[in-house]
Amino acid sequence: MRIPFWALIALLLFSCKNNPRGDNKxxxxxxxxxxxxxxxxxxxxxxxxxxxxxxxxxxYIVLESREDCMIRPVVRYxxxxxxxxxxxxxxILKFSHNGTxxxxxxxxxxxxxxxxxxxxxSFLPDKEILVVQKNYQRELIYFSFTGELIKTLDYxxxxxxxxxxxxxxxxxxxxxFNGTEEVMFCLMNENWDTLSTVSNYSKWTxxxxxxxxxxxxxxxxxxxxxxxxxHIKSMYNDTVYKISSxxxxxxxxxxxxxxxxxxxxxPERLGVSQVQKFRDNxxxxxxxxxxEASEKIFISAFNYKDSDVPRCLIYNILTKExxxxxxxxNNSTGFVNDWDGGIDFWPTGQLNDNQVFMxxxxxxxxxxxxxxxxxxxxxxxxxxxxxxxxLISSLDETDNPILMVVTLKQD
Numbered sequence: 001m002r003i004p005f006w007a008l009i010a011l012l013l014f015s016c017k018n019n020p021r022g023d024n025k026x027x028x029x030x031x032x033x034x035x036x037x038x039x040x041x042x043x044x045x046x047x048x049x050x051x052x053x054x055x056x057x058x059x060y061i062v063l064e065s066r067e068d069c070m071i072r073p074v075v076r077y078x079x080x081x082x083x084x085x086x087x088x089x090x091x092i093l094k095f096s097h098n099g100t101x102x103x104x105x106x107x108x109x110x111x112x113x114x115x116x117x118x119x120x121x122s123f124l125p126d127k128e129i130l131v132v133q134k135n136y137q138r139e140l141i142y143f144s145f146t147g148e149l150i151k152t153l154d155y156x157x158x159x160x161x162x163x164x165x166x167x168x169x170x171x172x173x174x175x176x177f178n179g180t181e182e183v184m185f186c187l188m189n190e191n192w193d194t195l196s197t198v199s200n201y202s203k204w205t206x207x208x209x210x211x212x213x214x215x216x217x218x219x220x221x222x223x224x225x226x227x228x229x230x231h232i233k234s235m236y237n238d239t240v241y242k243i244s245s246x247x248x249x250x251x252x253x254x255x256x257x258x259x260x261x262x263x264x265x266x267p268e269r270l271g272v273s274q275v276q277k278f279r280d281n282x283x284x285x286x287x288x289x290x291x292e293a294s295e296k297i298f299i300s301a302f303n304y305k306d307s308d309v310p311r312c313l314i315y316n317i318l319t320k321e322x323x324x325x326x327x328x329x330n331n332s333t334g335f336v337n338d339w340d341g342g343i344d345f346w347p348t349g350q351l352n353d354n355q356v357f358m359x360x361x362x363x364x365x366x367x368x369x370x371x372x373x374x375x376x377x378x379x380x381x382x383x384x385x386x387x388x389x390x391l392i393s394s395l396d397e398t399d400n401p402i403l404m405v406v407t408l409k410q411d
Contacts, residue, residue, distance in 0.1 A: 031295075031317050034250060039288070039301065042313045042322030049314075049325055050338040051345050052380045054296075055069045057407040058339050060391060063400040064101040069093050071400045077359070078271045079125040079351040082146070084403075085130065087121045092130060092143070099403075105147040110136055113149050124163035131164045140164070163223055165230065168244065169195065173222055177235050177268045179204035184234045186250055195246040202236045204269060208225030212384065215309055217287070219300070224291040226353055236266070240290065254288045254299070261285040261304060278304075286311070293350040294408040300346075308410060312346045318411055334358075340384035343368055346407060354408055359401040 091106040117135035128145040142150035161173040282304035299309035334346025347356035
């Protein structure tokens with residue numbers, strides 16, 4: 001039965017309880033049963049962790065640099081066993097795993113089958129399909145992995161973000177910036193029947209009388225894929241949910257404690273006339289960007305005042321320990337690179353459940369060499385240092401990023 005979308009939203013808000021964390025208890029036998037990550041405590045648990053402690057292998061993928069495949073500053077990477085796809089503003093770039101550029105998918109523009117801006121990208125490797133959610137026109141464009149246009153579908157204009165799943169279900173996501181949304185996530189089947197929802201626990205009780213503003217955080221990504229499931233988190237709700245069959249279920253909670261931005265200080269809620277309150281206090285608070293690999297949750301804690309450089313925390317699901325990564329001078333950093341003496345490593349995403357990666361610009365590499373900062377002591381593999389220096393010398397500052405790929409040790 002097909003029911004209007006808004007009627008479904010109004011009727012089906014019962015799928016989650018008022019407590020966004022759920023009533024689950026930690027089980028000694030199942031480390032993945034609902035748990036809390038105490039980030040406030042983690043901030044006080046600083047440790048220096050060498051890269052060799054967590055890595056079994058490190059490789060660098062030099063992405064080919066040509067005029068028709070230059071990568072923009074803010075992108076998303078998607079991986080198969082042999083291919084790399086990059087969401088590159090208004091098109092998709094396809095590379096091989098050795099960095100060779102293969103093709104550009106999608107044509108820039110606002111016409112039929114063209115892309116003005118990729119609002120979201122659904123990556124379906126099993127079906128070899130890419131689904132682009134356009135920005136200006138409310139359309140979904142289906143491409144094959146080889147770039148053929150498969151079909152185009154219209155969608156309701158009020159929907160902010162789409163995520164298409166391999167089983168045909170799809171998820172709508174609202175960022176909560178308006179403050180009046182009834183739900184954050186809504187899982188539906190191909191007939192638009194609602195299967196499960198997550199309520200907006202940060203809904204405002206009243207709409208500000210002043211003009212509202214919207215602040216975007218390009219680093220924030222609400223989705224990640226791990227352990228054969230999709231996991232989701234909204235910007236202001238720190239519960240992480242899992243898509244399990246036809247249900248959205250709470251999985252774990254990121255407890256920011258005193259570092260959580262109070263609802264009354266949200267810039268969108270304050271409006272233009274009072275936004276200075278947010279600016280004056282934003283340095284005290286953080287938001288969390290997360291993903292998971294090899295029984296570890298990688299947490300990038302971004303300060304609202306300076307969201308360019310995160311504080312890096314790692315949570316071990318098996319030991320329940322949250323650790324802030326620091327260097328020898330107690331500065332927040334990633335894993336100290338004792339592998340080849342290169343740049344300290346902090347992943348921005350995963351290739352699969354056992355491999356994580358970090359893009360590095362040639363300029364970052366060049367700066368490392370110019371400052372004579374390539375470590376010469378305590379390097380686990382000195383021969384790899386020479387290879388790294390040779391790689392750096394071959395790069396031009398304007399070249400595409402290099403992907404540093406780390407294979408994780410198994411606990």
